[in-house]
Amino acid sequence: MPRITLVKLVDYRKWTEELGFDREGLIQIKQAEIYRWIQERAWSMGFFAMPLMYDHYLILTNGISREELIDLAEYIEEKTPCSIKVVSITHKNPAIAQLYASRILQVSENKITYIDGEDSVNVIAHIDLNDITSLINETSIYEAYLEVNMLLNQLSSQIYEQNGLVSYLGGDNFVAILPSENYEKLITRIPGCLKVGVGVSINPREAFKLATEALTRIRKGYVKTNYLIIQSSS
Ligand SMILES: Nc1nc2c(ncn2[C@@H]2O[C@H](COP(=O)(O)OP(=O)(O)O)[C@@H](O)[C@H]2O)c(=O)[nH]1
Ligand SMILES: [Mg+2]
Structure with a gap:
């Protein structure tokens, strides 16, 4: 947990x-x-x-x-x-x-x-909108900002309903802290316009690192899906 x-x-x-x-x-x-x-x-x-x-x-x-x-x-x-x-x-x-x-x-x-508890896994998703750069070039910085805000609103409500939390990182990047159980189904429901790198580790920083690594692999086209989960090996 x-x-x-x-x-x-x-x-x-x-x-x-x-x-x-x-x-x-x-x-x-x-x-x-x-x-x-x-x-x-x-x-x-x-x-x-x-x-x-x-x-x-x-x-x-x-x-x-x-x-x-x-x-x-x-x-x-x-x-x-x-x-x-x-x-x-x-x-x-x-x-x-x-x-x-x-x-x-x-x-x-x-x-x-x-409060004492069972400190076990963190499931962190590093989420990124596809091609914000083109949107900025084709519209304007403020319209891209509105789009990012709207997505943040939708995504944080959707993920909160499924017991996770979302926060804004800058640019078109978000972070989600997901439930430590049954998170796969939640990830597959995230809209296809977003890329979702997921890291799973006992250590939050390590989980974030794996999430960013997973996101980079999606960006590079190594996977066909819009999400990838990397579990810590330790
Ligand atoms: N906070 C954060 N922002 C990032 C990261 N990577 C990219 N960005 C932001 O996202 C913007 C767009 O980058 P990217 O998503 O790679 O390009 P896109 O393919 O055009 O959407 C960048 O200019 C940064 O502001 C990251 O790892 N963390
Ligand atoms: Mg992007």
């Missing part, structure tokens, strides 16, 4: 309001910095952070110990203008894990909640 860690920046709104009206550029700069720090630390530990709303982050943290979670939380808190609350939990369905984590963030007084 994947382990997700949800990080909430507490009193973020209060911090934004204290900046006065001439603030939006400063907020954007701070958000980019916070995301960078969280991703840098998460990636160096073999994890991957998905920004959700920028005052909440979802980090794939399979294998993190209670002590490592405390260290990570202390590091993030040092780097943010507000205090934080974190919840770390496993569930075979990432969508359910984040539901539990969201409730716990709401009701618990604890700064750090670590």
